[in-house]
Amino acid sequence: MAINKTINARPLPTGLTSSQQWTLLEWIHLVGHIETEQELKAFLEQVLAPATAERLLLALGRLNSQNQLQRLERIINVSYPAEWLDQYINENYAQHDPVLRLHLGQGPVIWEDRFSRAKGENEKRFIAEATHHGMANGVTFSAASERNRLGSILCLAGRESGRNATLISMLNSLTPHLHQAAVRVANLPPASPGNMPLSQREYDIFHWMSRGKTNWEIATILDISERTVKFHVANVIRKLNANNRTHAIVLGMHLALSPALVINE
Incomplete structure (x- = not known):
């Protein structure tokens, strides 16, 4: 099975029993043969979910220059509560989720560790809703490929x-291999000024x-001045070659900017 050289393949962890090593190698082998989103979801549902016995979600997204997720392109929800995921998307909680500020590929992130260091009111409000x-x-586990500026996160809630160091x-x-599979099945166009026209803050505004939020409402939500919102709205209109705000x-x-989760740097 070929390894994508744009991803740092991780060695097998030490301290596993022979049975655990074989299980991990089997997982890697299965993931290496995934070619469709249905196969990827089936692997997550039928293999990982029973093994973890926790709520599971895999997401693929674009990276910024700091190897942080800028916006999510694909979400495969295996067992997250649908009500929570809908609220997360509709309220754009990605802006305030401290876990999503991780630099992808730097190791697992325990949510409690990030949540305990929350400072802003928006972060604390998000954590209260999550609780x-x-x-x-x-x-949360992560992997990234620099060449195509894509990253994946595997989220295990519970x-x-x-507490399970072996798992x-x-x-x-396993996560770098899941990332390769996610990139294969998503078949996304490469990031370029043509299909990623807006800056991070402009995505927030859009x-x-x-x-349907007014400039004043957006300013209140993002905790910035209304003048700053007007500036970014004008840039959005200009960059999208639009005639006005509605256009x-x-x-x-039409460019599928709206459904994506937008994440602040």
């Missing part, structure tokens, strides 16, 4: 997730524009 939905505990080691080794929203939705 209300039973999503305060978990671990109180026991961060964490196994999933950390997200709320497309949901920009229509064009942006």
Whole structure:
């Protein structure tokens, strides 16, 4: 099985039993033969979910220059609560989720560790909502490929997730291979000025524009001045070659900008 040289393949973790090593090698072998999104979801549902016994989600997204997720392109939800995921997307919680500020590929992130260091009111409000939905505990794994500026996160939610050192080691080794599979099945166009026209902040503004928010409301949500919002709205209209705000929203939705989760740097 060929390894994509743009990804740092991780060695098998030490300390595994022979049975655990074979299980991990079998997982890697199965993932290496995945060619469709249906096969990828089936692997997550039929292999990983029973093994982890936790809530599971895999997502693929574009990276910024710091190897952080800029926006999510594909989400494969295996067992996350649908109500929470819908709220997360609709409220654009990605802006305030401290876990998503991780630099992809640098190792597992235990949610409680990030949540305990939350400072801003928006982060604390997000954590309170996550706790209300039973999503305060978990671990996120990640991998990235610099050549196509794509990254993946494997999120495992549950109180026991961060306590199983063996499972964490196994999933950390598996994640780069899941990332390769996600890139294969997504078949996304390369990032370029043509299909990634907006800056990070402009994506934030567009997200709320497309949901009918006024400049004042956007300023309040993002905790910036209304003058700054007007500046970014004008840039969005210009970059999308639109005639006005409404035209920009229509064009942006045609480019599939709106459904993506937008993540602040």
